[in-house]
Amino acid sequence: MGGLVNVASRTAALVVFAGCGEPEAVGTATASFGSGTGSIDDGFETMVGWSGSTGWVTTGPDDPIGPCGDDPLCLPPSEMVPTDKPDGLPSPLPGVYDDQGVAPPDAGFRALIGFPTRQRELLEDRVALMYAPGSPLFRGYMTVDEWMAEHAPDPTDVGLVENWLRSRGFTIDYEAKNRLLVQFSGTVADFNATFQTELHICLRKNPLWEDPPFPVYCTLDRFTLPKFVAERTNGLASADLPAEKGELTPEVGAIVADPPGPEAYGPRAFYGAYNLHPLFDAGFTGAGSSIGVVAAGTYHAIDLQIFWKSFGVVRELPKRVAVMEPVFERVTETALDVQWATSMAPGAEAVVYEGPDARNTSLLFTWNHAITANEVDVLTFSFAHREDSEPKPLRHQYDESALMGAALGMTLVSASGDSGMPDTPCSSPYVLCVGGTELVASQEGMIEKEWAWVMSGSGPAKSFARPYWQDADVHIDRRAMADLALCASTDYPMWMRRWSKWEYFGGTSFAAPAFAGMLAVVNGYRRSLGLPRVGYLNPILYGDETTRSTFRDIKYGATEHYHAGPGWDYPTGLGAPDVALLALALP
Template sequence: MGLRKNRRRTSQQVAAVTVTLALSVAGAAAANASVTADGSVKYTGSVPKWAVSAQDAGAAPADDTVEGEIYLNLQDKQGAEALATAVSTPGSPLYRHPLTPSQWISRFSPTASQYATVVNKLKAEGLTITGTPASRLYVVFRGTADQVNAAFSTSMHLYHHAGTRLAAPAKAPALPSSIARLVSAVSLDQSRLQTRPNLVSPGHVDKASGSSTLNQPKAQARSTQQTTPSTTAACSQYWGQYTSSVPAAYNGQTTYPTNICGYDAKQLRSGYNLNTWNTLGVNGSGQTVAITDAYASPTIVADTNALAAQSGEPALGANQYQQIVPGTFYDEEACGGPSGWQGEQSLDVQAVHSIAPKAKILYVGGSNCGGGLDMALSTIIDQKLATVVSNSWGDVGEDVPAEVLAGEQNIFVQAAGEGIGLYFSSGDNGDEAAALSTPEPDFPASDPFVTSVGGTSMGIDKKGKLAVETGWGTAYQRILDNADGTSTYAGALPGSFGGGAGGGISTLFAEPAYQKGVVPNSLSGGKRVSPDVSALADPYTGFQIGISPITDDGTLATADYENETYGGTSLASPLTAAMVALSQQLTHSSVGFANPTLYTLNRFVPGSFRDVKPSSTPVAVEYTSASSGHRFLITMDKDTSLTTTAGYDDVTGMGAMSFSLAQLLGRGR
């Protein structure tokens, strides 16, 4: 009943969020275009802030391939955002009455004639068109640096950025006014090809500490012995199975549990109180969860079924898994190639199948990690192939030109207007200050029209009960075993930051109306804050997947099947998406863009979320690397400048997902 009482307030929220988003994003984009003396329009915002003379490595080779993207203006951007908000907000007359894809495209997309004008202009310049979504929101194209320079009256240079060299325009690209009137943004810089999956393995501390040349993360073997190991500790199959002696740590404590080898499907469901519902038939039947990543694994079905057999779970049924993958892959070296994304796809698919074993899974792979990911999303949205979409990838912070960001947001607005929920992992590097010098949340998770999924650490005990839950943020300190039998730490505790959920205050987006009254003003300062919700992400309490690793990206040859342990918000996003699918099955409803409903539930139904609070005593595990044999004390709930608190926080959002929340979410009217 509480969701019906505030109809007037939610109507005001609809108007408020529309105005603030229009001012903060569209206004910023307009400010970054200027008309030149010859009547052409320069897109000054297309020059990234890192493309400065101090980082300039000279002109890009004339024959270097450049991917670009042009974003077209919507017919009624403000109206599209208002509709997306209205169909998603409890109390609105349009709540859960979305448009069909054809209705949305007809009403808001650029016309077919306008789109053809832009496409033909690019073709006339000798550029190759590689992406044309049915929505006509953007065009993805490729060409040499020389072709791009000529087409956009610019000069592509190479710049030292983010530990590599990236191509970007040294001066603002321009378009004739006849074309520019149709175009909101031009994207030419190659930083988008730095998009990576938000995937972390326990072995990353070996790499970070310089103590291993580990190339691929490996799971620690599940030990069958029933005695507590002494010096080299085995990982635990459940929280507290094994403990290990360490040098005196917090409050003089000298014994800590070992890290989790990787939970299986039954343990994950138990930790979220889903096993009983699963036996009652709430298993995802009748639902489809879509997943987007780059490229595709050649062994995904066989690997998923092998893991299921290993865990005593049902295999994928006939037609339960489908995938849409382009025939040509691009930018494999820049993006990490199929082998670099295979673990992500395996984690996403197997996490969804574990939580919702009867749900259909649709995997849509991008041709690369740039415009290909946009095309993967549009493939789903333009046909409404699913109402729940998990996306476990993101940029480093919000280092995206404002006008390009506005063009990207149109994709998310379309999804919301059609009643499709987009779930994005919030990132694995905390506040990103180490990479960007200043704190920023990751985009697209920071966008107000998507649900940002943060992370937790979960200790699930022998009986399947949740024994421990903290925000995901780990610090690591190596344990040195001395010749005299004593042990010491290599430095002060807790040590170095080893990974944690992304989040924080947006540098670009105004605070959406749905966050007001839930996110403390002292935290938001009038800006969008992420994440919104959270789920398991800590690799030291992670999930065990099955994978046949790709050994050759050219031929897609693979090695033998093996198990690996993964975490990251790449795990949290598909777990959350799968629980939303269970909610939709149970309540015979479609949630759509969930944030307005989630925040309304937080206001009116206390206890909807499992609030993740800081522990009075630091929680830690001992981790022994299977590769190097080195030991570490891993301290939890240490996420850069982001911190857990009672209520909303910038590590876990409103709190952890739970099935009681999933039930309410589907019924939230």
């Protein structure tokens, strides 16, 4: 996933696969971060040099549909012309997506169609001002209602497309509350006929070390949509086999302290290594703040409580939010993310957003749902996929949601992955991308040394232009990852409680939820001072020198492709955080 690496399975060699082959337009890199102001048409001020572009140009006319209203059968023939549109389904990629042949026509599917953010460039300008100290809009976050009124896809456009899907024999299962996504379902035969394509079954390499590949749909050719659908949508964001059904088995066992041995790190090592103790000692443990976890399936509540009890963590159980189809299984990645995120912020409220499985349809919709709910300050995601294995529309639909999160004042944290290459959704400029280090420290976090982890997901994004806040550090025209890094090594691993026993693993799946929990503690401290939550951190981490100085520079180590060094670097970004100093420094 984002990932999770078993210590015993680690190999020295990294296998590099070619990209999917689709053309990538990175756009024009934005100009440097400026301190001056100028005016734009709607009356608020903007920074000199801010162009508002991340390289993703959305489509969709603003003109009314006309006398047909939302009836797709009434549209003139010119609106029904078949139009090529990139799709969000993977193509076969040896070792990642292995083609198994044509999908049975009578099989079922579920798919997501994505819609663009309305007035996106205007929103990007506004978000830049929200995170520019000294701006009159600094930390003036939007509400969901404001975002919906100004930037949600036109409901008439969404209704038109939904009615067209129904006219093709599909069922509308879920519409995202922000209207950026609609899930629909039907048969493979109808899918192929509607989109003039042919679904294949591919076996997706399972990012979990011990689990077998799982089947997903893939395609060999581009999709075709009617002109009116192609113009009003970002296209098909995903298509998957139907969600499996089953019963969640009841939990058994007693909640007892059962501390593991010294073979791996527990939460206290992170408290020490990343300097949470001054905040804890002053009574700041995350109270008044909240953290969300994007999940597939659910976790084992008894294992979670044993994890807490064994490491001296006292807190309430998370709130569980069911998203889409009912959950029927417990998933390792979900258990890990919840254990480590909640342990870093014992006083923070926690919410786990549970999609039915770890396929793209579920993960993207759940991510978008959690952002739209706007009920947590920090949201963490560790089901990352290597960016070059995922199609462009999927990557960019994650970015559509992430931009909304930034506008609402949420911090979106993602694992950078464990391939030594970029992952999605980390590649979105609106996501805080957490890479990995090798940390040598005591069980209490007394650091001996720390260097870049060889498998830390990192590198230039495929299609997002360099954001303005990376101008001083990055010398290519694309968004660069990672932004920071925490312990993730398989050589110096971390504990988790899994299926009633202790196991240790490595991976940025530990780093991302751990840092998200740390930010919940920071937000709790800020709330005590009457300050707003930190929100979209990237521009301030890079652009504010006082904030930037709270990171410990990681100067040594390398991945297969990039070396760490003085200052920002690909494997470790700005370095490792000192959380207590970060809380004091953030404007």
